[in-house]
Amino acid sequence: MRIKEVANRLGTTTRTIRFYEEKGLVKPEKGANDYRNYKEEDVKELKGILALREVGMSTVQIKKFLKGEVDQFSFLDMQRSVLYEEMIQIRDMIGVLDKMMEGDLTGSEDTMELAQKLKEIKQMRKNWKDRWDFDAQAEQYDENIKTTGYGFNVHQQYEEALTRVRDCINPLRHELGLDIGVGTGNLAELFLDRGTQMIGVDQSERMLRVCLNKHPNIDARRGHFLSLPVSDKGVDFVVSSYALHHLTDEEKELALAEMDRVLINGGRLAIADLMFENQATKKSILQQYLDEGNDEAIDAINDEYYADRSRLVSWLIDRDYRVETHQFNRILHLVFASK
Numbered sequence: 001m002r003i004k005e006v007a008n009r010l011g012t013t014t015r016t017i018r019f020y021e022e023k024g025l026v027k028p029e030k031g032a033n034d035y036r037n038y039k040e041e042d043v044k045e046l047k048g049i050l051a052l053r054e055v056g057m058s059t060v061q062i063k064k065f066l067k068g069e070v071d072q073f074s075f076l077d078m079q080r081s082v083l084y085e086e087m088i089q090i091r092d093m094i095g096v097l098d099k100m101m102e103g104d105l106t107g108s109e110d111t112m113e114l115a116q117k118l119k120e121i122k123q124m125r126k127n128w129k130d131r132w133d134f135d136a137q138a139e140q141y142d143e144n145i146k147t148t149g150y151g152f153n154v155h156q157q158y159e160e161a162l163t164r165v166r167d168c169i170n171p172l173r174h175e176l177g178l179d180i181g182v183g184t185g186n187l188a189e190l191f192l193d194r195g196t197q198m199i200g201v202d203q204s205e206r207m208l209r210v211c212l213n214k215h216p217n218i219d220a221r222r223g224h225f226l227s228l229p230v231s232d233k234g235v236d237f238v239v240s241s242y243a244l245h246h247l248t249d250e251e252k253e254l255a256l257a258e259m260d261r262v263l264i265n266g267g268r269l270a271i272a273d274l275m276f277e278n279q280a281t282k283k284s285i286l287q288q289y290l291d292e293g294n295d296e297a298i299d300a301i302n303d304e305y306y307a308d309r310s311r312l313v314s315w316l317i318d319r320d321y322r323v324e325t326h327q328f329n330r331i332l333h334l335v336f337a338s339k
């Protein structure tokens with residue numbers, strides 16, 4: 001088949017096809033007079049290339065994809081996550097633009113403030129880094145959380161906390177839930193047992209792999225607390241355990257905004273995590289560890305961002321959630337909210 005015929009069949013141009021040839025993505029056989037002879041398999045490959053370009057992949061990425069140098073599902077999953085992030089970013093920009101148009105456009109303080117806030121949010125999304133290397137922890141995670149006997153055990157009452165998250169959400173069979181920072185799927189599993197469908201989001205590819213091996217029914221998605229790869233009002237409830245404390249206080253508020261975005265009206269939200277009731281209790285608990293000579297506890301707390309529960313609660317109440325809290329031990333709390 002000649003290039004023109006292929007272009008007509010695929011609704012594209014000969015120029016586009018030549019471009020992919022130059023990039024080495026498609027290599028048709030050369031026939032007499034140097035004409036390219038496209039076979040059905042070349043056309044099939046071109047169809048794939050055109051589709052991948054439409055979802056925003058670069059030619060370099062497509063090359064890796066076609067050569068099988070990457071796991072194709074993970075690659076598409078990652079691209080979905082990138083697109084969600086762009087979508088959320090663009091929506092934020094439009095929101096600010098609308099506000100600018102309502103007010104004085106000529107560099108007023110309000111306008112500058114809005115633009116500055118937007119910039120900070122973009123940077124927050126871009127700058128979050130996995131300092132704890134969860135990929136490296138994935139295989140051993142389920143074993144490690146059973147380890148006790150150290151001076152500081154963050155997983156004390158782990159199972160009780162997860163069960164309580166499930167019980168306060170009280171999932172129904174037809175519902176769809178989202179577990180953020182799903183890890184190896186221990187919390188999501190409790191919902192699957194009730195017949196609920198679960199999406200599990202995590203930034204760690206290897207955590208997701210372990211999770212999928214254990215629970216093939218979880219819809220595991222690569223993604224981030226700060227730009228969830230889930231549509232608006234796409235889930236009935238959101239849960240999370242032992243994950244939010246990897247975000248700073250400012251990042252946590254952005255994460256709550258994302259949870260709010262993906263929850264249906266009347267949705268529920270439950271977070272079990274390491275936190276302090278407020279700044280005063282944080283101070284007094286740190287003093288208790290200090291008095292006990294428990295440096296391990298102090299180092300561990302300082303290495304992460306245990307939430308100030310009162311800040312989470314205020315954020316939720318300000319957005320009309322009804323909120324209940326529960327404290328399991330010095331550092332482990334639950335926040336349950338319904339809208």
Ligand SMILES: C[S@@+](CC[C@H](N)C(=O)[O-])C[C@H]1O[C@@H](n2cnc3c(N)ncnc32)[C@H](O)[C@@H]1O
Binds near residue numbers: 241243247
């Ligand atoms: C300590 S594990 C908890 C896993 C599971 N929820 C549990 O209770 O066993 C924390 C998980 O949160 C994920 N995580 C941490 N920060 C994240 C972020 N900003 N976005 C998405 N996932 C995150 C990590 O990759 C890891 O899998």
